Amino acid sequence: MNSPLDVIVVGGGIAGMACALELAQQQGTRKVRVRIIAKEPVIGSNSYAAQGGMAAVLDPADSMAAHVRDTLTVGEGRNDLRVVRRVVREGPAMVHGLLAMGAVFDRNADGGVALAREGGHTTARVVHRLDRTGAEIVRVLHQHVRASSSISVIDEQAVDLLVDGGACIGVRTRDPRTGRWMDRIAHAVVLATGGTGQVYEHTTNPPGATGDGIAMAVRAGVPLKDMAFVQFHPTALYTDRPGTVFLISEAVRGAGARLLRPDGRPLMEGVHPQGDLAPRNVVARTIARVMLRGHVPNVWLDTSPIGIRRFARDFPSINTHCRELGIMPGRDRIPVMPAAHYLCGGIMTDAQGRTTMKGLYALGECACSGLHGADRLASNSLLEALVIPRHAAARILRARTKHATLTDHHSPDVPVADTVANDDHEAMLHGLRRTMTRHAGILRTTNGLHLALRRIEQAGLRTERAWAKGERAPGLIALRNAVAVSRSIVMAALSEPVSTGTHWIGRM
Template structure:
């Protein structure tokens, strides 16, 4: 058992967390925590790219308009403008630290040195990419830069258990003072004090049975922030990526077929070869993800088929191998050649559009606690995230949060360790691991069956009952166990987030963006966020009222 300290503790090692660490490290000590290996986050698996205005024929206003349209009336215009405006500089920063984006062949078109592709919802080619493995290129560059920096400490295989909070100071304001961590390899608990803490733990797509996300995407940051007294918003807007490779024998993790395939001319087909997207939207295969996912879901249910097909053979084998080398190789590994046959695809849970409520600096309701990336609700995505805005959000808000942290850090004293709690629980599996595994699968199946692409009130209420039982059992095990089981910790977090998703969905008596309910098939006249307030949040002491 130990007590340690750092200036800034960052929980999560994806694009948001590592970018924040690099922005901070020249001026303070930084500790980055990840519960698996440093590479094992959602960033690494992002294929398509990062949206930014880099072409003279494009404009910031067009990027803003496209994002607002995709968000179905629920985006915060200020957050959208802030993000789009800072996009080009974010790409420049990534290039400086070594991300090798795909370049134009020959003379640059319209002044852009990068090859730009177009994805669903975009009116222009504005997606900069590194072939079809942009996430890996970004992740590798950020990882290498962080490993090389002497002021960044990287803690792999450490799980955050809960945030450490205190009440006091001006108007009895609540603040975050650090976090309790599990060292999985040494099997010990640690108390970490930090003058600022940032949650960058990604989303919660593992709450669903089938997802494109890695195993670490269990909503830990959202759950910890909620328990600490932070508001969450719009968690009902879970984005299902429309085109994940369908293999009957596959497990819960499915391989994503990038939206860039449709951006370069790929067409969605029924088993008889009929293209169907034009019947659902004038943009056909380039419609936003929520529309495409619902269209596929509709056709699968109407025809009783297990999947639809994505066909790009007409672009030719050389084009496909050049533009989509990773996807082509992955498909070949399972016996599918996309140069010769259409690929079987289905939707799968992919991105959490809601999250912990923040302002444009990443501030949450808890002083000294920030949330960035997929963990946060900034207002950028509204009711549906536009393709390739996610990595952009990570980079832009990492810089914004870093600036705010550095502004405040000199004024934050480092208190003594004596006022921090000491670790108490040993780490080992509980005797109820079979119960944990059963509840884990039951939770994810209930969310898949009842809180999926198409919903209704009865299904949501059924899900609420199922989730309440599972969460109650998880909390009881957690409270009564003399040990801390890492699997139980993840189940506790996942059940918390599942409950919040269902609560948000039940409050939205309309269909908007990613939330489509048969009982209310039309949007309400006014677009409102679904904000949940924890019982221990003393409003109005929220992010905009921090003592500076």
Template sequence: MKTQLLIIGSGVAGLTLAVKHAEAFPEKQITIVTKGNEDESNTKYAQGGVAVVLDEKTDSFQKHIQDTLIAGDGLCDIDVVNMVITEGPKRLKELMAWGAQFDLDQTGNLDLGKEGGHSQFRVVHHKDITGYEIERALLARVHQLKNISLLPHHFAIDLITEHQLKQVSENISCYGAYVLNQKTGKVLTLQSNCTVLAAGGIGKVYGHTTNPAIATGDGIAMAYRAKARIKDMEFVQFHPTALYTNQEGSAFLISEAVRGFGAYLRTKDGTRFMPNYDKRAELASRDIVSQSIDTELKKSGDPCVFLDCTHLDLKSFRDHFPNIYKTCLEHHIDISKDWIPVVPASHYLCGGIVVDSHGKTSINNLFACGECTRTGLHGANRLASNSLLEALVYAHNIYKYLCKHEVLDIQKFLPDWNDEGTSMPKEHVLIKHNLKELQALMRDYVGIVRSNDRLNKAITHLDMIYNEVEELYKTSKISTTLCELRNMVNVAHLIIGQSLNRKENKGGYFNVDNT
């Protein structure tokens, strides 16, 4: 197959770029591949909203910029921060023009929420399912455009570069990707003049995560194997308040906006502990709240802390957070009288594939946007609700760049996928076992608080998992679960290695051996 623009991922970043490009160039073919259902992405599960400056009487670009820089703990790129935040209102207006609906206040203006790390009310939201609404609106627009082909249940295995062409070059270019049709088992050679990675985050590497099952770091791992620059992987943001249950797998997120609404964090004995750690108390940035909870849990040995909403107006809470209220009831938690058990969970990656302000990677014809990237906006810790904003802005920047710089038609013969000498694995238990080992390793050795000793032990354990997975990969027919495991091993390697290289604690990164 051949396409003018190949987009890997169907979240807000990939869909926004597809819509813009398709509208501007109706003669060009755009192909979106996504490994799950077309709407399955981290975007779909984003509860909070889009942080934008709209009320200039109480807010300003400078205040939003300052909040972002404080959260980023000195590692943000100031030019990027300025660019993203000042572009915000335009990108939001565009999204609303495509049909995304956001909550209004009693005067008919957008109802603005406040989240941890923000000094003002500036978060535009749709109840507590903002990402779901954005995804809905973008997909509806995509289906109206005839020059977009959306291929669900298609898994991108690897990017095609000089490596696959058996050529040696320091100036690497991307010519498309090998893509597995998960329903037929056939691997497509998808040639593209321009390829965009919008493949989301890495939460599943930790097992206990607010991310969906698809968040296995595929985009970052593919870019890493293609020799793209990857940076700041040590900055894994843990959301402080995921619903605590005894079940494994994805955890339900209790939005930061609940604390913005006035909820308190308490230990089992009822002590409200956050004022002891930060003057902003429950509204401190996520890194501080997560580390504070981790400290309390280590002191007490308890499995969780609690979010107390019992003093809040019940009707107002239900109006603002209907999905959270409903999910709590399903877990036999009545928020009017019961505290919500919560625990930090892997939530967002602040690093990733290095891109410039146009979304260009270090590989020719390869762009990236969304959570798989390291733009410089987040620095050492993402400010709440800046991620949907970043995705909208960078999708727009890639679109603007492609409008001004025509990508040449690639005239290359690309070899088909070669799986000679491989066979169906006799025992899938090896994949499942290694996945559990990897996730336990990352939680226990590379969690919220790290140490050099644990990180070095993690490398030793990871090497054994890596060798077993690579052997499986070389001898087995391709499967999504095997490829995902391989990608997660690559991502784990990057997180551990870059954690050891960081000698100073910043933002979401804390190593007890650093001064």
């Protein structure tokens, strides 16, 4: 009898869980053993934080062609048309699949799935569950993951890929509770480690969105793509504290809220034909300019067109959060600012999640399948995180992988120091985030990017020296990943001399 096909999925968000479930579902006589390695519980993922919803063509008045067109328009034609068509075509099946698994989405009065409109969409096509759509999808997927006898979850942090003869054969991990290092061996490794928002000062991403998978891929020589394209969400709730900031979903503007300048004038009037619902990069850039020129830390979101009762009904999480801060949504203006939100680029893959390295796949936000191009159409990422894993799973099961002779073992990479100098690493990480925000954020200049690159290289040198001496403190692991991700973003931005999508380069 064949021994089971061993697959390691790094990341327990929607992309990782969807891939694990597809592997379990599609396995035939060749049984699979899927191990999800996740450094945090599911509530720490970007997936869980997703508010607005998932785009899919469900309205008979809508069309696949229109969804494809909107995706290409926002992506400024830098998308891979084949991938766009595939993802859009399979959208309705994904929604029906989730419903069959037990997901609950908001309904219209006639019982049909309710659809919202978001920025860049020419029609209402976003399936949602209040303002907690990600949490709802995570809930059902997690339920099925726990019920599957083929899937287990390991609470560890993946630190590096294990490569042998040019093929990926596993991952090196660290157990945060015991500090134990393991080399975990598999026939196929899937990176689904999510976003990179934490390389910036303000981000809507949770603390775990540090781009680990991308950093691991870079260190292993796996090519990335489109790293210059970092989407900033225009409307994060203003705070002067660095770190994760609370998102005020675009659906709030879809429901009628309007952006105002500090003097109360409408912010998007005359800027773009779609006004407040223009593509995110246009809105974020307009806000950034207003803030820069006026020396103000935020602009305002007037929620009064929605009304208190409707706001509380349709956006319960945002409502609760704002009220805790003394803001009455539906009546008051909410102070907002842009924040790093989504990485359009990532580890380069084909339409089946395959990277250029044998045995290595990448899915979800850490991957660049070509769906988004130079900017992401709102609510396309949850869809991508469900569609591509299905094809990746089929591909992994089809691949004629030779059986690995190695099995899991304690890593020979035993640290000489696991806890030293965390304060120093923290300070360097903060400095790096400030540099990225100032010079590689929404508004970029060539000089600023060169300056950022020099600072990143300085941090990189110190990091590599400490690593070579055998230091393995968690802070150093985080800094090493941040250096790799930041360098990739800055170098990609320098290689894009023309402003496109989220990437704007010019004079301030």
